[in-house]
């Protein structure tokens with residue numbers, strides 16, 4: 318008889334280090350054939366692309382991407398269907414689910430453990446929840462709570478459901494897990510990490526707390542741990558509350574916290590200096606997380622990955638545009654991937670800027686207008702009359 322497949326769920330706030338951890342797992346020396354479900358709230362699943370870049374295809378493992386919603390609410394049924402279909406595959410040893418950064422962990426655990434969903438699919442015996450992991454950005458916790466009011470006092474204050482904010486989501490994610498990874502410890506001093514560890518421990522007494530940099534932890538801490546125990550977890554206050562409310566009554570984060578997302582797209586390139594000035598001087602505080610691919614006029618042969626998480630900005634060269642590859646190679650990829658072919662621009666090929674913004678009460682049109690001002694226009698591009706200077710000292714050979 319086929320054995321039930323264990324599942325590890327990775328939750329954690331936007332930009333905490335879940336994808337970094339997932340890539341660490343996929344490159345790990347565990348000998349497991351792992352299927353992965355990646356969930357992104359925006360309509361473009363950037364994580365999926367990054368995981369593919371990270372060598373996922375090489376391992377020929379199974380990746381299911383769920384975008385434009387959250388597996389704890391709008392995509393909950395899709396998650397159940399996906400797990401049901403993965404369980405039918407003959408050679409999967411393990412499933413890792415990366416939840417979107419705004420997912421609440423309890424409804425996800427519910428979907429995996431309770432047989433009474435509206436689809437009538439009973440996952441019991443096919444898959445089981447092995448470990449709930451929460452990745453926490455230690456720097457963010459420090460900025461949000463560490464230097465000011467103690468986190469436990471804030472928790473006591475949270476009595477009015479109408480006034481829940483992002484910090485409550487962070488607390489929910491901290492509270493409901495078996496393993497808590499305190500990531501980005503490199504961004505704090507030792508005494509600060511100690512303080513944060515104490516604060517987190519005051520909220521979460523059961524979970525194992527592991528400090529990390531770039532989510533580098535021993536994989537035995539989060540795979541096949543057998544730590545998830547439904548009965549024990551049922552004592553968690555939030556879990557009981559959700560159970561009482563029932564399956565359908567989970568309030569989506571969009572309503573609960575005023576979170577929204579949109580994708581900025583352009584077929585024209587960005588001017589690197591103007592884009593950099595936007596990031597450094599005019600980046601709106603309402604954006605909690607952004608992530609995407611940028612075409613820079615000054616670095617036109619390859620795409621760049623830009624991402625922001627809180628106050629941190631990361632921008633780096635990623636990979637050559639298909640349009641720059643030799644014709645035979647390009648035709649080969651295009652014949653295999655009709656989606657790229659469909660989006661192919663007659664002049665610029667697959668070059669495109671595509672950035673997902675997730676934030677709270679964002680002024681979308683204002684952000685779009687600011688980004689439009691960074692574009693190099695068609696005439697300048699055609700004539701080559703645009704600034705060639707860039708603040709990014711990238712060597713093409715490093716790709």
Ligand SMILES: Nc1nc2c(ncn2[C@@H]2O[C@H](COP(=O)(O)OP(=O)(O)OP(=O)(O)O)[C@@H](O)[C@H]2O)c(=O)[nH]1
Nearest residue numbers: 330331332333334335336337418500501530531631
């Ligand atoms: N300094 C520092 N940066 C880190 C660390 N771990 C991850 N990062 C960076 O933080 C950013 C976010 O990391 P991700 O792994 O994409 O975070 P995520 O939780 O998957 O983000 P979402 O999918 O948007 O929720 C990236 O730029 C990472 O390179 C760390 O330990 N230290």
